[in-house]
Amino acid sequence: MNAVSIDFPDYTADHSRYAKCIEVSKRVRWEIDRDVIRDRQFDFDNKFLPDGLSLLDRSILENSDERRLMSQIQGRSYANIFGLVERFINAKVLELSQDHWLGDQVALEALIRFSDEELKHQELFRRIETMIAAAMPAGYRSAADPNAVAQVVLGKSTWAVLGLTCHIELFTQAHYRQSIEPDASLSALYKDVFLFHWREESQHAILDELEWRRIDAQLSPAERDAAVDDLIALVGAVDGILQAQARADADYFSLIVPRSRTVAEHDLLAERDLLAAETLAAYRWQYIVSGVQEPRFQKILGDLVTPAQMQRIGTALAPLMA
Template sequence: MTADTYAECLTRSYRVGWKIKEVLGFVDFDPDRPWLPAPLSGAYGLTCLGPGEKLRMTHVEMGSYAHLFGFVEAFIAPEMVNLAQECGTAHPAAFEALTNFASEEIKHIHLFREIRNRVDEQLGFPLQLLEGEVEVARAVLGRRKGAVLLLTSAIEWLTQEHYTRTMKNADELDPLTREIFRAHWLEESQHARLDHLEALRVFRSLDEAARDATVEDFIWLLAAMDGLLQTQALLDLANVERHLERVFDEAERLEVHGGLLRAKRYAFLESGVTHPEFQDLFQLVTTPSQRDRVQAALGPILLAFPAP
């Protein structure tokens, strides 16, 4: 990543700004198109669903995909407020950039709430979704600042990965999906750079023992994230059954649940922690032994981190 300054990030962010009503407009999701691309959906590759059922499964997954983004942004927004307050008047460019970051995250929370409502309306029933955003945000923010910034960085970079690699040029994808995540990508691309700067600043002040403790907190946060994904995958299994108006037998349940969980782990863990920009940051702030500990912890649920 280039050596962005807070002022440069702030200037670009002001050029990007958009309003929710401009993004959503009055257009609905197209029921004849997938609402998520193949890499982000658990539907593709399943043998127990027909083509039409796989398409409809992506419609359910859009609701939970949007919900999970809103869920994580519920801790990112106050995290940035706290960082801005630390800057105070001594660093006005950083203060302004971080408060703008926080306000945009709050906007994204409202955007994803509107998307969930629209999905529910089009499906004809309310999806079962994770609860406890406030409690989860408190638990996350209770961990060491550097660990939270690492998790936030992975989330910001996976947002970039999802749009540029799986949505931007996917002509078969629903147009509203592409517009929503184009707008989200634009602002998050600035947030990723601000988070990088903050992470470097925080880690510079840590001694070896504090860095070790921070890495342990990061491992805890990744495990907690996986726990949330496991819960939502089970909820989505019930959501898919309801939407398809069928009851899966045991073998079908195992296959569909496996597809849902794999897709969610790729979307919200693997695509972030393996992103080259996140890996660059991770290499800068950790030692080889610390990186080995994180990889060992993630081994049961993710592909190994790429070799440095």
Template sequence: MNTVSQVSERDRYARCISASKRVRWEIDRDVIGGRTFDASQKYLPDGLSLAQKFFTLSASEKTFVSQIQGRTYANVFGLVERFITAKVLDISRDHWLGDQVALEALVRFSDEELKHQALFRRIDEMIDETLPTGYRFVVDPDAVASRVLTKSTWAVLALTLHIELFTQLHYRHSIAPDNQLSDLFRSVFLYHWKEESQHAILDELEWVRHDATITNRDRDQGVDEFIELVVDIDCILQAQAAADAHYFVANCARGIDESEGQSIESNFLEAYRWQYIHSGARHPRFGEVLDRLVSQQQGKRIQAALGRLQ
């Protein structure tokens, strides 16, 4: 790496530190602010819940769908930020006795991710007070995080950038005019986005830095393991879509036959695949970085795997 590149990268780490200090927020003071969830409002915007796809449901039923998805959203982010925090702490060791600017940026990153986990635990608890009993999140976050962390650093960093980038898109979807969207959840999107914007930059820097240290064979293994991780996520989404559809049917104010129930489950799965897989995989920046790191053949393998998750 030449000196100009080193200076440029150090400047990007420094700018992330500066932005982190500027946008720093607290859960109670800034996000929750003494508010509670209103069960008459949507918790996720239509652009994420894909409410329009639930064509057999009434407006109030679609609102209930968005609320169920909102609780699952909190749980999914509580899960993914568990392994992201662990991986960021792990890779920070590369800077312990080196670039202290990069180290500070990653330490702040991990601190913010711990705060995000606490935020989403609070949101899950608060939503629980507004919804009927019987909701369940089908996986153990620690068990999933442990499995993710068995994969190569290349694969985990690829998945992490993918996740951090789709949070940017989720925020943009959340601010579309929608007078039925929960103001509290709108704040969750806003404040989460403020810090994740820096995290996406750091993810990219660390992924590219790590990629420069590995062999072609290691990278090929990383591609395979990234695909495995995405498939694992899809399995979780399939199970959660089934659980959430069952919960919706059990608590719907009218009877729903088997055919409609299957349609509702398919709609949940389509929404979850959009939220947690395709919105990140199709993000232009993710594609740009990936194309710089992998061969054409490797890129085609990833695209083929994603194409099967429709």
């Protein structure tokens, strides 16, 4: 009887990078109450977001108290939008883990740990929203439902979802290192939220790249070209969320900050429109432009697409980058 020959996949290429993510994940592991919140409350005498993200150093708001309040409103939305995007990220990571069920068990463990951490991050951001809501006036609203957004995003190709995810988790690194960490004027608790978030997102960004390249290697040129269109559509969908949230946040500011009755109605509306416009510019910087300009993202995307496809992406993004 002839022996049966079985060809096993070669897992050596990226095995060590998956293993490194597991090692670091274990080392930086944190808990919400024990390490982040630690029986503290948010300090509303301080800003939440630094000017490098909120862009409030160039705001139409001239009063420092009003700028601080707007940084807190923006900071609230910044945290909520992270909680929103992590809903679809976790669903996609769990889906991708199936490819490793009967394969590289180290890659499988890395993705399962990724999923566990994303669930924890969602809980963290829900806790943060509850704490902030208890200390701020009523009337704030989130402009998008996480499950509805996830359904739209997960309807696109896996290549495009991984591209968007990689972009998001890379800009979290840049935001913390370049803007949040150096700013001593921020609320200490708010700053710690993104310190601990950053520590685990560092591994997630590596796993995003590994999985994105793995999926890319399976695509035909035509499938990849269609996936590029999906990625462009997803960025457009993100911008739609940002437009709605910027308007909601400008309306909330106008609701809770009284203006003199001597100010004409058309002047109040003009101020609200200007505030919404500059808030949208800040949100586009935070959630689109800073990620697109991140050198590591540019390198990965450039490795995966043709020059013509890269130009197509650039043309589509140009109005948002202005």
